[in-house]
Amino acid sequence: MATKEFPPPVKWADDRLGIGKIGKNNLRKVFPDHWSFMLGEIALYSFIILLLTGVFLTFWFKPSMAEVEYQGSYSLLKGLHMSEAYASTLDISFDVRGGLLMRQIHHWAAILFVASMMVHLLRTFFTGAFRKPRELNWVIGFAMLFLGIIEGFIGYGLPDDLLSGTGLRITQGMIQASPVIGTWLSFFIFGGEFPGDDMVSRFFTIHVLLIPGLILALVTAHLFLVVYHKHTQYPGPGRTQKNVIGYPLWPVYTAKAGGFFFVVFGITALMGALLQINPVWLYGPYNPAEVTAGSQPDWYMGWLEGSVRLMPGFESTFWGITLSWNLIIPALLIPPAFVTLVAAYPFIEQWITGDHRDHHLLDRPRNMPTRTGIGAAFITFYGLLWIGGGNDLIATHFGISLNNVTWFLRFAVFLGPVLAFWVTRRIAISLQRADNERLLHGLESGIIVRSPDGEYYEKHSPISKYEAYSLTARDRTLPLEIGPETDDNGVRAPRRALKKVRASLSRFYFADAVQKPTAAEIEEAHAHAHAAHGHEDDHHEAVEGVTGTVEVDDATAHKVVEH
Amino acid sequence: MSEKRLSLSPARFLSARRRHRSAGLVVLLFGLLAVGSAYAAFAPDNAVADTSAQSQQIEEGKKLFAVGCASCHGLNAEGGGNGEGKMAGPSLIGVGAAAVDFQVGTGRMPAMQPGAQIPRKTPSYTPAEIEALAAYVASLAPGPAVPAEESYDISKATDKQVTRGGELFRTNCTACHNFAGKGGALPNGRYAPSLMGVDPKHIYEAMLTGPQQMPVFSDQVLQPEDKRDIIAYLNALQEQKDPGGFGLGRLGPVSEGLWGWLVGIGLLVCVAVWIGAKGVKAKGVRAE
Numbered sequence: 001m002a003t004k005e006f007p008p009p010v011k012w013a014d015d016r017l018g019i020g021k022i023g024k025n026n027l028r029k030v031f032p033d034h035w036s037f038m039l040g041e042i043a044l045y046s047f048i049i050l051l052l053t054g055v056f057l058t059f060w061f062k063p064s065m066a067e068v069e070y071q072g073s074y075s076l077l078k079g080l081h082m083s084e085a086y087a088s089t090l091d092i093s094f095d096v097r098g099g100l101l102m103r104q105i106h107h108w109a110a111i112l113f114v115a116s117m118m119v120h121l122l123r124t125f126f127t128g129a130f131r132k133p134r135e136l137n138w139v140i141g142f143a144m145l146f147l148g149i150i151e152g153f154i155g156y157g158l159p160d161d162l163l164s165g166t167g168l169r170i171t172q173g174m175i176q177a178s179p180v181i182g183t184w185l186s187f188f189i190f191g192g193e194f195p196g197d198d199m200v201s202r203f204f205t206i207h208v209l210l211i212p213g214l215i216l217a218l219v220t221a222h223l224f225l226v227v228y229h230k231h232t233q234y235p236g237p238g239r240t241q242k243n244v245i246g247y248p249l250w251p252v253y254t255a256k257a258g259g260f261f262f263v264v265f266g267i268t269a270l271m272g273a274l275l276q277i278n279p280v281w282l283y284g285p286y287n288p289a290e291v292t293a294g295s296q297p298d299w300y301m302g303w304l305e306g307s308v309r310l311m312p313g314f315e316s317t318f319w320g321i322t323l324s325w326n327l328i329i330p331a332l333l334i335p336p337a338f339v340t341l342v343a344a345y346p347f348i349e350q351w352i353t354g355d356h357r358d359h360h361l362l363d364r365p366r367n368m369p370t371r372t373g374i375g376a377a378f379i380t381f382y383g384l385l386w387i388g389g390g391n392d393l394i395a396t397h398f399g400i401s402l403n404n405v406t407w408f409l410r411f412a413v414f415l416g417p418v419l420a421f422w423v424t425r426r427i428a429i430s431l432q433r434a435d436n437e438r439l440l441h442g443l444e445s446g447i448i449v450r451s452p453d454g455e456y457y458e459k460h461s462p463i464s465k466y467e468a469y470s471l472t473a474r475d476r477t478l479p480l481e482i483g484p485e486t487d488d489n490g491v492r493a494p495r496r497a498l499k500k501v502r503a504s505l506s507r508f509y510f511a512d513a514v515q516k517p518t519a520a521e522i523e524e525a526h527a528h529a530h531a532a533h534g535h536e537d538d539h540h541e542a543v544e545g546v547t548g549t550v551e552v553d554d555a556t557a558h559k560v561v562e563h
Numbered sequence: 564m565s566e567k568r569l570s571l572s573p574a575r576f577l578s579a580r581r582r583h584r585s586a587g588l589v590v591l592l593f594g595l596l597a598v599g600s601a602y603a604a605f606a607p608d609n610a611v612a613d614t615s616a617q618s619q620q621i622e623e624g625k626k627l628f629a630v631g632c633a634s635c636h637g638l639n640a641e642g643g644g645n646g647e648g649k650m651a652g653p654s655l656i657g658v659g660a661a662a663v664d665f666q667v668g669t670g671r672m673p674a675m676q677p678g679a680q681i682p683r684k685t686p687s688y689t690p691a692e693i694e695a696l697a698a699y700v701a702s703l704a705p706g707p708a709v710p711a712e713e714s715y716d717i718s719k720a721t722d723k724q725v726t727r728g729g730e731l732f733r734t735n736c737t738a739c740h741n742f743a744g745k746g747g748a749l750p751n752g753r754y755a756p757s758l759m760g761v762d763p764k765h766i767y768e769a770m771l772t773g774p775q776q777m778p779v780f781s782d783q784v785l786q787p788e789d790k791r792d793i794i795a796y797l798n799a800l801q802e803q804k805d806p807g808g809f810g811l812g813r814l815g816p817v818s819e820g821l822w823g824w825l826v827g828i829g830l831l832v833c834v835a836v837w838i839g840a841k842g843v844k845a846k847g848v849r850a851e
Contacts, residue, residue: 293747299820
């Protein structure tokens with residue numbers, strides 16, 4: 001290892017930095033290969049694009065609410081009074097070379113950043129990659145998603161155009177709806193009455209300094225933990241809890257990931273060049289007296305918007321304090337409850353299943369029917385609220401009544417997730433049964449055989465050993481047993497009620513799951529397949545012409561020839 | 564005798580006759596004639612200055628009305644029920660020529676079927692027929708007239724006026740019609756229609772008469788030059804090319820999110836699948 005000397009310039013650097021050793025150990029680190037492992041990379045690359053384009057934008061953006069008269073080259077707003085923030089955004093769009101392209105790449109990258117984090121989260125969820133020892137990395141990833149959404153929303157608020165101002169006004173309304181402290185909190189955040197003069201400069205610092213710094217630190221921790229834990233892998237031939245089958249970082253993943261970075265950058269740049277996003281000049285400067293139809297936040301806040309849009313207008317007054325349930329429930333209770341459930345899911349599942357082992361092999365979603373069902377229910381709930389955020393455009397574009405859309409969604413957000421859970425879980429269980437069929441009886445060959453006794457049956461061809469390995473590389477999942485109520489001395493077990501809850505939740509998770517067949521069952525099924533039709537003589541020959549290779553025994557072969 | 568009397572000077576003639584018993588009547592007749600002529604000369608209302616061509620147009624409009632409109636609006640435009648106690652068409656007495664010109668000129672009337680909102684479509688009547696219908700409805704009672712062409716002529720609008728129109732548009736119109744005049748949803752199946760591709764005259768008339776869900780922006784609320792500036796801004800919006808590329812319908816963040824997910828994430832996932840499916844080639848041998 002150490003015998004090979006570095007070339008002089010590299011040696012010079014290594015003598016002073018000492019990173020050669022780290023590189024030697026880590027450049028050969030093996031990562032498994034699968035497309036779904038690259039979704040998080042999209043988020044990482046979008047973040048890099050955001051940093052690069054964001055730095056460009058700060059060179060010209062003036063984070064100030066000072067009033068100026070616009071004299072730039074966009075004639076439809078010339079001579080209007082507006083904030084410096086909005087005027088400088090117009091300047092970036094029309095008078096800075098490449099400014100509009102940079103703005104649009106920045107905005108598309110933001111859309112993709114949050115979207116790819118969410119897709120990555122779903123992959124992690126459905127494959128159970130969040131299980132021990134990766135629970136904390138799940139929480140770190142979730143924190144980045146949360147920060148990314150806040151960061152995006154603040155960025156949307158910075159240009160001080162009519163759309164962003166309306167978005168901030170709604171946010172201010174939500175802040176004000178907080179019981180007791182609402183008014184104080186709103187004054188604290190906006191530095192006085194909305195919109196005030198401090199909004200843009202405060203949000204700018206949070207947008208370019210605070211949150212990007214936090215995300216950067218979390219990205220580092222996230223990637224460090226990926227290296228430390230080693231990457232998970234899908235079950236397959238030779239893959240165990242103790243190894244990682246794949247390719248080394250250098251040169252394979254350096255090339256793949258490097259290439260993928262350029263693809264992400266290329267697609268984002270193409271979108272920035274071809275698809276107009278956030279045309280601030282059309283919205284006009286923010287004026288609290290104005291509003292426009294189609295005022296919506298960027299997609300990642302859409303579910304919150306929908307939650308508020310769907311809520312009926314309830315309000316009550318106690319001791320001179322007005323409680324706006326129409327904002328408290330949809331904006332201050334439901335979203336935090338939802339995100340807390342998502343963030344805490346690994347711990348919740350671990351408590352229910354009582355599974356404290358390390359897991360490096362991923363679950364196939366069908367093998368955890370209840371978890372997959374819960375995921376589908378969460379997606380449905382989120383998706384329906386998200387649709388609610390665009391209820392006006394759905395009404396106009398599909399020619400239906402706005403009220404009907406809203407009323408449908410008011411019921412659907414409760415019924416939809418239940419339905420989605422049930423359907424998804426049943427489908428997962430059916431797929432498990434299909435897997436067991438394959439394991440026990442093999443593939444249906446499509447060849448109908450008549451035995452000398454006159455009996456007809458379909459030939460099954462056994463699946464390959466590799467596939468059988470992949471299908472059986474999973475744990476048996478049994479509901480938790482809570483043991484007897486009293487011990488030998490007749491003393492009641494402590495915390496019995498809590499354990500009962502846990503056991504019933506565990507039954508809910510695992511009672512209907514299909515267990516993989518035991519080795520004995522597979523043996524028996526294979527023996528049975530031969531014995532049942534009286535083909536003890538195992539002289540098989542291959543028959544081509546159908547999918548795969550099918551084995552047919554002598555007697556049948558003769559029959560076929562005779563006919 | 565009369566020859567001699569008539570040869571008297573007019574002043575003396577009048578003076579001599581001023582106590583005649585029909586003198587009062589004559590003075591009254593002269594007074595009425597003078598007032599009537601002055602009124603006819605100065606009053607702008609064309610209802611009084613009735614020419615035969617106009618009455619013919621009204622007559623023609625009345626016939627068209629009886630065929631195409633009366634089944635809902637009543638034979639005399641007094642409004643009509645649908646036989647089930649619901650209004651089929653409102654009374655048109657006093658809506659004015661501008662309302663008729665807008666409704667029929669944009670094809671909204673005659674309506675194909677009753678509904679939450681009557682959509683814009685290809686007009687069923689020729690311009691001459693529309694004029695006749697408008698003249699007939701206008702003859703029933705005074706109402707806003709079809710605006711003169713110069714009131715919505717935007718060819719001479721200055722940049723400053725267009726900018727001013729934008730401010731007025733954002734203050735009065737965007738809440739329903741969207742920031743780019745693309746329209747938006749209203750409760751119970753109604754909607755604010757898109758303003759793109761609409762004749763300036765019809766936009767002017769819509770502001771003047773407040774069709775369907777729209778409030779009336781009378782000339783006291785939005786003065787004629789305000790209306791013209793708004794139309795000039797809308798025209799500028801329509802002619803403006805999207806500097807950022809394809810405009811995604813100018814609908815706001817919803818369509819942007821849709822494109823981000825379908826095109827952006829869609830393409831990137833496809834590329835990830837492609838890269839993931841590629842194995843490693845070592846010296847021409849592909850390892851799986």
